[in-house]
Amino acid sequence: MKNTFLSAALLLAAALAPAGASAQAWPSKPIRIVVPYPAGGATDLASRAFAQSMGKRLNQAIVVENRGGAGGAIGLEAAASAPADGYTFVVGTAGNFAVNPHLMKNVRYDVQKSFAPVCMMALAPVALFANANLPANNLSELVDWSKANPGKLNFATDGQATIPHIGGEYLKQLIGVNMTHVPYKGSASATQAALAGDTQLALTGVANAIPHVRAGKLKLIGVAGAQRLSLFPQVPTLIEQGARGFDLGSWFAMFGPAGLDPAVVAQIGKACRDSAAEPAIRESLSGAALEVVTSTPDELREKLAADLQRWGEMVTASGVKSE
Numbered sequence: 400m401k402n403t404f405l406s407a408a409l410l411l412a413a414a415l416a417p418a419g420a421s422a423q424a425w426p427s428k429p430i431r432i433v434v435p436y437p438a439g440g441a442t443d444l445a446s447r448a449f450a451q452s453m454g455k456r457l458n459q460a461i462v463v464e465n466r467g468g469a470g471g472a473i474g475l476e477a478a479a480s481a482p483a484d485g486y487t488f489v490v491g492t493a494g495n496f497a498v499n500p501h502l503m504k505n506v507r508y509d510v511q512k513s514f515a516p517v518c519m520m521a522l523a524p525v526a527l528f529a530n531a532n533l534p535a536n537n538l539s540e541l542v543d544w545s546k547a548n549p550g551k552l553n554f555a556t557d558g559q560a561t562i563p564h565i566g567g568e569y570l571k572q573l574i575g576v577n578m579t580h581v582p583y584k585g586s587a588s589a590t591q592a593a594l595a596g597d598t599q600l601a602l603t604g605v606a607n608a609i610p611h612v613r614a615g616k617l618k619l620i621g622v623a624g625a626q627r628l629s630l631f632p633q634v635p636t637l638i639e640q641g642a643r644g645f646d647l648g649s650w651f652a653m654f655g656p657a658g659l660d661p662a663v664v665a666q667i668g669k670a671c672r673d674s675a676a677e678p679a680i681r682e683s684l685s686g687a688a689l690e691v692v693t694s695t696p697d698e699l700r701e702k703l704a705a706d707l708q709r710w711g712e713m714v715t716a717s718g719v720k721s722e
Contacts, residue, residue, distance in 0.1 A: 425485050425663055429460040432653070433489040435474025437467040441606065441687055445521045445651050446490045448683045452674035457667070470560075470721075471495030472506050479508035483658035485667070488517065493649040494562055497706035501714040502560055502721035511703065514654040517664055518671035519694035519702070521684055524628060525563055525647040527554075527620040527637060528601045528608045530593050538574065538621060538640040541600075545577045552578040554600035555589040560721045563589070563602040565710075566623060566647040568717035570602075573642050593617060604649075606688040623647040629690075650692070652699055664696055 434446045447463050454461040466474035471494065478489035496510045508514075527538075535541040545552040556563035559582045567580055578600065583589040586603045593601035594611055601608065602623070609630060611617040621637040622628050624646050637645050653671055655664065674680055675693040684691050694702065 425660075425666070426457055426459040428486060429462050430454075430457070430485070430667075431481075431487045432461060432463050433474045433478045433487065434463055434465050435467060435471035435478075435489065435491075435495060436465065438465045441523055441604065441689060442490055442492060442651055444687050445684055445689055448680050449520055449653075449671065449674050452677055452680055453667070453670040456670040456673060470499055470503065472499070472503060475510075476507050478654070479513040479656055481656050483515070483656040483660075485655070485659060485663035488653050488655045488667070489514070490520070491652050491654050493706060493710075496652075496654075496703060497710045498562060498565065498714065500707065501711045502719075511707070513657050515657055515659040515664060516696045516699035516703065517653040517655055518668045518675075518696070519692050519699050520651045520653060520671065520675065522624075522690045522692050523649040523651070524605050524622050524624050524626075524688065524690070525566065525603065525649065526605050526608070526622040526628065528590070528593055528603070528612065529618040529620050530596050530599050531616050531618060532596065533599045533618070535620070536618060537635075538637055538642065541620060542574055542576045549577060550579075552576070552600070553581050553598045554578050554602050555581050555583050555592040555598040556602050557586050557589055557604070558582045558584060560719055562647050562649060563604075565713055565717045565719045566645070567602045568719055569713050570637075570642060570645060572716060573645060590617075602647075604688070609688055630688075650702075651689075652694075652702075668696055 432446055432450055434443050436442050450461040450463050466477050475489060475495060478487055481487035500510055529535060535544045554567050556567060564580060581598050583592055587607045589601045589603045590607040592598045594616055608617055612619050619631055619634050621635055621640055623637050627636055672693045675691050681691045
């Protein structure tokens with residue numbers, strides 16, 4: 400009888416050993432990070448910078464896979480349907496996680512139920528820029544000019560139903576400025592439109608516009624966020640100028656499929672946060688006008704919930720519809 404119990408115990412231990420060893424060995428193969436946009440953009444840049452640093456910390460290769468299309472929905476669907484084994488993650492943004500759910504109804508995922516929050520990575524500020532010849536240097540002067548010149552003020556954005564478009568329509572109601580939306584394909588084109596005088600304004604990400612502000616060819620009216628731009632600390636935010644609560648800043652954050660092992664979330668989350676502290680990461684992202692930030696999984700979950708509510712209210716108020 401004693402030998403029978405001993406044999407059973409040994410068999411049980413042998414059966415459990417591989418599972419325990421497998422869990423302890425994570426990661427034992429390359430990790431995939433899905434970027435739901437084409438290569439070359441800000442999301443891609445931030446993802447690759449973090450992937451390289453995190454891979455060194457985890458002693459495993461991290462491969463970035465670009466799965467663009469449908470406003471990020473294709474990449475998010477791929478990540479949401481992947482096995483929750485710790486080898487597939489996705490970099491979500493405020494656009495595809497907090498804004499698109501109010502615009503896109505036919506997606507096969509729920510941003511709060513289909514994903515496991517891991518870590519915030521960066522912020523991408525949005526700002527209002529004006530052509531150098533426009534006789535307005537701040538929000539108050541812009542409102543006055545629009546009233547004195549009805550129907551003449553227009554603003555370029557990155558495209559229909561983007562964060563800047565929704566924000567611009569909301570701003571019109573918020574401060575009573577009369578301006579017409581002109582959609583372009585991306586931030587670079589929107590910036591060029593204001594630079595060339597095709598539009599008086601551009602409401603867009605700051606990376607493409609900053610060199611032209613430094614050259615005196617564009618004016619920075621104000622950043623659409625809670626903090627002033629570190630490159631132009633003398634320019635008040637649009638909130639400081641009277642646009643109460645007007646924060647359009649996008650964020651980049653890492654998520655995994657729902658059901659991830661908490662131990663894996665903790666391990667890769669730590670690698671993400673430790674990478675965010677690296678001066679090389681901050682320098683790399685600063686060159687693209689991105690600000691490195693970080694968070695715990697719970698803080699990211701709370702941020703997403705708050706932004707979903709905030710953007711839902713803005714989308715409704717703006718009247719913007721998806722293409």
